[in-house]
Amino acid sequence: MSVTAAQGFTAAGIAAGIKENGNPDLALVVNTGPRRAAAGVFTANRVKAAPVLWSEQVLKSGQVSAVVLNSGGANACTGPKGFQDAHATAEKAAEVLGRGAIEVAVCSTGLIGLLLPMDKLLPGVETAAAQLSEHGGEKAAIAIKTTDTVHKTSVVTWGSPRTESGGGWTVGGMAKGAGMLAPGLATMLVVLTTDADLDNEVLDKALRAATRTTFDRVDSDGCMSTNDTVLLLASGAAGVTPEYEEFAEAVRQVCDDLGQQLIRDAEGASKDIKVEVINAATEDDAVEVGRSIARNNLLKCAIHGEDPNWGRVLSAIGTTKAAFGPDRLNVAINGVWVCKNGGVGEDRDKVDMRYREVHIVADLAAGSETATIWTNDLTADYVHENSAYSS
Amino acid sequence: MSVTAAQGFTAAGIAAGIKENGNPDLALVVNTGPRRAAAGVFTANRVKAAPVLWSEQVLKSGQVSAVVLNSGGANACTGPKGFQDAHATAEKAAEVLGRGAIEVAVCSTGLIGLLLPMDKLLPGVETAAAQLSEHGGEKAAIAIKTTDTVHKTSVVTWGSPRTESGGGWTVGGMAKGAGMLAPGLATMLVVLTTDADLDNEVLDKALRAATRTTFDRVDSDGCMSTNDTVLLLASGAAGVTPEYEEFAEAVRQVCDDLGQQLIRDAEGASKDIKVEVINAATEDDAVEVGRSIARNNLLKCAIHGEDPNWGRVLSAIGTTKAAFGPDRLNVAINGVWVCKNGGVGEDRDKVDMRYREVHIVADLAAGSETATIWTNDLTADYVHENSAYSS
Structure with a gap:
């Protein structure tokens, strides 16, 4: 319609x-x-x-x-x-x-x-x-x-x-x-x-x-x-x-x-990634952290490889100016809290990443605001499509 | 030694x-x-x-x-x-x-x-x-x-x-x-x-x-x-x-x-890209613009495909807060001024991109400061290496 x-x-x-x-x-x-x-x-x-x-x-x-x-x-x-x-x-x-x-x-x-x-x-x-x-x-x-x-x-x-x-x-x-x-x-x-x-x-x-x-x-x-x-x-x-x-x-x-x-329908993508930032001090903090995670090429490659590489999530959070304490950060991937208090959490082998949608939750433990950013994985198909786009 | x-x-x-x-x-x-x-x-x-x-x-x-x-x-x-x-x-x-x-x-x-x-x-x-x-x-x-x-x-x-x-x-x-x-x-x-x-x-x-x-x-x-x-x-x-x-x-x-x-030696890279920003109002402007260009995934894919896609350079410049006028921007790729005054410049077919090093010059026409940022192209090999890194 x-x-x-x-x-x-x-x-x-x-x-x-x-x-x-x-x-x-x-x-x-x-x-x-x-x-x-x-x-x-x-x-x-x-x-x-x-x-x-x-x-x-x-x-x-x-x-x-x-x-x-x-x-x-x-x-x-x-x-x-x-x-x-x-x-x-x-x-x-x-x-x-x-x-x-x-x-x-x-x-x-x-x-x-x-x-x-x-x-x-x-x-x-x-x-x-x-x-x-x-x-x-x-x-x-x-x-x-x-x-x-x-x-x-x-x-x-x-x-x-x-x-x-x-x-x-x-x-x-x-x-x-x-x-x-x-x-x-x-x-x-x-x-x-x-x-x-x-x-x-x-x-x-x-x-x-x-x-x-x-x-x-x-x-x-x-x-x-x-x-x-x-x-x-x-x-x-x-x-x-x-x-x-x-x-x-x-x-x-x-x-x-x-x-x-x-x-x-994003070019070349094989995964849709929902990045949910919770317990941020402000909504702006939540958005900044969400964007930083969503734009991390290494993380996007890891998700493509179905690798719950939470270290890359923390690394991305660390580049922001948002309020948080590094030793209070928690990260869940598809429901498994693989990072607790800034360190190793539940067994990463429990994370099931076979499906197209991947859900990352980043808990800043710094307030009560939240924001969700959607992104895609980074794939060889993305590279191929965008290497040849204008030729 | x-x-x-x-x-x-x-x-x-x-x-x-x-x-x-x-x-x-x-x-x-x-x-x-x-x-x-x-x-x-x-x-x-x-x-x-x-x-x-x-x-x-x-x-x-x-x-x-x-x-x-x-x-x-x-x-x-x-x-x-x-x-x-x-x-x-x-x-x-x-x-x-x-x-x-x-x-x-x-x-x-x-x-x-x-x-x-x-x-x-x-x-x-x-x-x-x-x-x-x-x-x-x-x-x-x-x-x-x-x-x-x-x-x-x-x-x-x-x-x-x-x-x-x-x-x-x-x-x-x-x-x-x-x-x-x-x-x-x-x-x-x-x-x-x-x-x-x-x-x-x-x-x-x-x-x-x-x-x-x-x-x-x-x-x-x-x-x-x-x-x-x-x-x-x-x-x-x-x-x-x-x-x-x-x-x-x-x-x-x-x-x-x-x-x-x-x-x-960057992971998976096939091109080394020198992004030189010239005629910026301040060195900070030059660095901000250089980084924005260097981080543009679409441009990095285009360079991988040996495509002198200067539109993606302008698009990256446009996301910065640097001082510039959109209709005064000039861009050269490997010595060819493919963009002049924010529009079409010399014939893009003149750009020879066969070699590993690619030189992008972004002329902001807003001052006399300069900065050079080095980056790499984005390749399927980068994706492969970083999809499998921890597994």
């Missing part, structure tokens, strides 16, 4: 010829109203792709009528021409949709440092517009894939489903992302839609709250992209204004679900 | 049976005087191995008569028993050498979280003491290897060589390290010796100045160990007190040479 699960949205996904292999590479999502409220969160990378710079401006305009997304090229580090291309893409969509260009967000993903083939992209926008449909969400989700092996969608419906009258509202979304997954957004393009009737301020608050504990805590390979974008569009078509807490929870659920799908 | 190149030192390296495969695993370095001055730099990791905690105390005592080093076990995260073992090792060496235990530094390397086999280590200290020789430097260097494929030594002699009378002095050293190579010392054990007649304060100043721009800028895999130790021992046996600048330069040269040997 994806971005068209909520009422008031149409979408399309087509092959415009941007990708040389002929796979789908252009998606269009349109908010048909009545409302066109929106919020967005963008990469924290200071080197921002042209479409990010453009879409940040669009968000400031106060409403978003459509989003054009392409795979097959990131339009990042492309200078003034790259920005002109992002602008021209919005202009073209605005023209065919009868809206203003400043209401059209643009997202791109693919290789950095290449100009987009505008002679293919602009006709593609026309083709996609002609195929817009209330059932186009899946096709749109497929068209934004790069190295993704599957397309990612998620839907949460509150109250009655959309087919019945009154009361219900929906949050749906699509995501792409398989590499360059790191915080300050896990690298991704995400479009969320809702038919709830809400203003920009509420959308922004709910979106930031949701991304902070979901996408921002997915850290597959520590590499932050230039193109990360998460957009939330609201059509108001359900005619319902939900309670903030309910709405925020629905957005969080969809973000969490999509974030999990990103981790499960 | 190693640690016995300078006068006033003896050394030995033996197989004590700590390693199950029977390879050499215990080294002893003794300062025979007349002076026993010393300086040390230890890991910045807050989780410190027992021998680091012990040796930090030894340094405070004011003189170091001997260093016992073992491979085959890091004695890290081993609790009070681990500290007792480090202490007992120093006691044993002190006993056989007729010195005080508080003058004996201890260094260990190997797997974290295992107690050392003291029933093998302590008799090993006696055996090593019986084999101490002015020609024992090579054997000592061999005995501290873990996954190192070669042993590492370096010597700089100023003025006349040691065999002649008067004027000359020497700095020599040995190092081990092939994995967990990251700043705040690249993971390693290093013992440097000199026959120059200098006090602790001068040694400390020269050692810190040298490590700051050499070992501290070797960042093979971003992982900081619990056991990093660099010791500098001075015997005064040459009867010469060199000028500070000359001595500091000699120490720097030996550290730089050993650091380069560590990079060239």
Whole structure:
């Protein structure tokens, strides 16, 4: 169902010829109203792709009528021409949709440092517009894939489903992302839609709250992209204004679900690693420690080898500024407390690591705050995929 | 020549049976005087191995008569028993050498979280003491290897060589390290010796100045160990007190040479990558940017694939807090300016990446400071070696 699960949205996904292999590479999502409220969160990378710079401006305009997304090229580090291309893409969509260009967000993903083939992209926008449909969400989700092996969608419906009258509202979304997954957004393009009737301020608050504990805590390979974008569009078509807490929870659920799908499809990964930091003095400490563990290449290799190498967990904790005493640290891997009080704990041979999900608990014994960071193992397949990516 | 190149030192390296495969695993370095001055730099990791905690105390005592080093076990995260073992090792060496235990530094390397086999280590200290020789430097260097494929030594002699009378002095050293190579010392054990007649304060100043721009800028895999130790021992046996600048330069040269040997022997690496940051506003900015580039897994994979993927360099720069303008960044790979003014530069096909050394220059166009960080590519071999390390 994806971005068209909520009422008031149409979408399309087509092959415009941007990708040389002929796979789908252009998606269009349109908010048909009545409302066109929106919020967005963008990469924290200071080197921002042209479409990010453009879409940040669009968000400031106060409403978003459509989003054009392409795979097959990131339009990042492309200078003034790259920005002109992002602008021209919005202009073209605005023209065919009868809206203003400043209401059209643009997202791109693919290789950095290449100009987009505008002679293919602009006709593609026309083709996609002609195929817009209330059932186009899946096709749109497929068209934004790069190295993704599957397309990612998620839907949460509150109250009655959309087919019945009154009361219900929906949050749906699509995501792409398989590499360059790191915080300050896990690298991704995400479009969320809702038919709830809400203003920009509420959308922004709910979106930031949701991304902070979901996408921002997915850290597959520590590499932050230039193109990360998460957009939330609201059509108001359900005619319902939900309670903030309910709405925020629905957005969080969809973000969490999509974030999990990103981790499960991370490039070359054979394990999904849940790093749970408990009993931290502050949430910031918990996040810092979780990230340090999640980014430790040696640990990620050990997990790949199904080796419960807790020494590498302690070594990673030791590089942080978090409050802890080295002789009070405890570490569990898949439920076995292999490290107690900073030293040897239960028998490491008890740890069963045969399954894809691995759960590491790091107990800082310094307070009561907690945070969970998701990452993947480091594999030869990851190396192979990323050695050959641009060639 | 190693640690016995300078006068006033003896050394030995033996197989004590700590390693199950029977390879050499215990080294002893003794300062025979007349002076026993010393300086040390230890890991910045807050989780410190027992021998680091012990040796930090030894340094405070004011003189170091001997260093016992073992491979085959890091004695890290081993609790009070681990500290007792480090202490007992120093006691044993002190006993056989007729010195005080508080003058004996201890260094260990190997797997974290295992107690050392003291029933093998302590008799090993006696055996090593019986084999101490002015020609024992090579054997000592061999005995501290873990996954190192070669042993590492370096010597700089100023003025006349040691065999002649008067004027000359020497700095020599040995190092081990092939994995967990990251700043705040690249993971390693290093013992440097000199026959120059200098006090602790001068040694400390020269050692810190040298490590700051050499070992501290070797960042093979971003992982900081619990056991990093660099010791500098001075015997005064040459009867010469060199000028500070000359001595500091000699120490720097030996550290730089050993650091380069560590990079060239890094686990699984096929490329040595020199990341040179130029025109930074401050040296700290240059170091931060250099480290960010050096730690970018995607870039390290690309270099492995001989792919001059400069977009990943810009993406890494963008995650830092350094002063720069995204549209003023320039990047050269092996002499070709593939990125100019934040966008596409010279033809990337001109970049020749067939050789082991790869030179990346990142021009921040924000000042005149510079720093160079050395790293390695990320390879399937790295993954394989570190997936199977403890099993």
